Amino acid sequence: MSLTRQDRKMTLFALTWPIFIEVMLHMLMGSADTLMLSQYSDNAVAAVGVSNQILFLIIVMFGFIATGTTILVARYLGANNYKDAKEISSVSLSANLLISILISAVIVIASEDILLLMNLPRELLPEATIYLQLVGGFSFIQALIMTASAILKSYGYTRDTMYITIGMNIIHIIGNYLFIFGPFGLPVLGVPGVAISTVISRLIGLLVILYILKQRVHFTINLKELFKLPTHHIKNLLHIGVPTAGEQLSYNTSQMVITFFITMIGTEALTTKIYTQNLMMFMMLFSLAVSQGTQILIGYLIGAKDYDAAYKRGLKSLYAGIFISTLMAIIFSLFSDSLLGIFTSNESILEIGGTLVLLTILLEPGRAFNMVLIGSLRAAGDIRFPTYMGILSQWGVSVPIAYILGIHFNLGLVGVWMAFIADEWIRGIIMLYRWKSRTWMTKRFAERPAAS
Incomplete structure (x- = not known):
């Protein structure tokens, strides 16, 4: 296409x-x-x-x-x-x-x-x-x-x-x-x-x-x-931007709270998280790129009122994102010691970090669901639903599970990563259901006021 x-x-x-x-x-x-x-x-x-x-x-x-x-x-x-x-x-x-x-x-x-x-x-x-x-x-x-x-x-x-x-x-x-x-x-x-x-x-x-x-x-x-x-430009920007910023603000704030939990474990745990997440950023590259490219294409298709093509484009991009992100997570897990060794020679960091990289094989496919489908929904005009579900999952799943498993049950960073996995998969499955429902086809932006 x-x-x-x-x-x-x-x-x-x-x-x-x-x-x-x-x-x-x-x-x-x-x-x-x-x-x-x-x-x-x-x-x-x-x-x-x-x-x-x-x-x-x-x-x-x-x-x-x-x-x-x-x-x-x-x-x-x-x-x-x-x-x-x-x-x-x-x-x-x-x-x-x-x-x-x-x-x-x-x-x-x-x-x-x-x-x-x-x-x-x-x-x-x-x-x-x-x-x-x-x-x-x-x-x-x-x-x-x-x-x-x-x-x-x-x-x-x-x-x-x-x-x-x-x-x-x-x-x-x-x-x-x-x-x-x-x-x-x-x-x-x-x-x-x-x-x-x-x-x-x-x-x-x-x-x-x-x-x-x-x-x-x-x-x-x-x-x-x-x-x-014209004020309709400002309204449209705020219509998309404020809920989007709210969801992202919620996510980053929840991550800051979880980082606070990790500081309770110790400076070494904090350093391990930073090194591991540096590797994870590269694992999710393809999903992020596909998400941005798909968002542009779906924006064009919705502007041209070709809703069926937009629907198919979203699903094709999702399948590609899941496949590549999972493959990259597997490859990174096989070489986790060497990759983490680029940053540090601390044996404790290498051991825990390796376990976290292994867990990303479960994490990254769920993240692909969210990246691709949330971007697609927003491009189609369905702005508020991903925001509400994101905030609910981040604070109702990720933060409490991170504390319960990581701090209360003393699982440390492994418990925190399990919370991340639960958050991504729960949201991802909900986003897939929303996309397949085609509810987004009824969404509209503010139009230029007609000349009087």
Whole structure:
């Protein structure tokens, strides 16, 4: 199945492979921090890991506009409505800039208090605070990158965002090397150096992506447009974005609570979780790429009112996501000792981490259900149901089971992973039932008001 863009056809494969590489490189950027800092100290890894969990939560706040942008632009283009596609892109950039500047300011002011709420061990607080202040203070850069990237992807320019991410990674790794290892007589900055490298690479990436956006789609950020464009654009963005952000906010908050539980086990358990989840991020790459590509295609199909094709596309993508994610989990489990050995030589971490990687063979297929089908439902306009079910499962299944098994019954990280498995599978099966019910075919977005 293929769809026609203005200058070429779009297929799932054509959209997905650049997204796959782009997302992989984004994850490599975080793993590069972990890998390089692991040569510096395990405490530095734990400090940056907890700070990044907070930053992921902040990125969710930016992501709700980016998600709405992807869906709406794809829908308008599918309906050949290029005027509204351009308008929604412009208002999305402007809105995310305003929101992200406010959030960045809050992070700078309250970083230490936030880390203390996370029950971060005192010995990790100084490094975690400076990292959070530097990277969080400039997080508005990431907000703009996310929104501009969403626009380009919806227009089908997934290769452009991939190339930009490649460049950002190269700059980031070079910066890490200079600041962590101090070649040529340079000072060894450790965690602050990694933060500086992160900010510089993102700033350069932002400048490049805005230039490409101007060349491809012919518009730039204009804050005045935020208050001038038709209100139905804002309503549609909020209709998609607020529930989506609510679900993601709930997920990340629940993960922070579970991280709090893990700090009760000890710093070594926290470090093991961070190393293992770095590997898990690569296992779920294909499902994530398929989810994003499918979301764009279904947006086009819904815009063209081809509901039967959208239904079939969602199921085909789901089967592909389950197969590849399971295969990757099996491969990673076979080589878990070698892969974890990249980060550490601690025997206890290697043993527990290996068990956790083995459990991901059960975890990843469930995650594929959620990634692909939730993205498909949202693209089809079914926004609230995935949000409600997500919040219910995260707080009714994942958090209590993590505490009961991990802390109360003293199963530690194994108990926590069992909670993750239960959460993903329960939600995934419910999402499959929702997709097959075709209830999403009745969902609608706000239309442009008719001229009086």
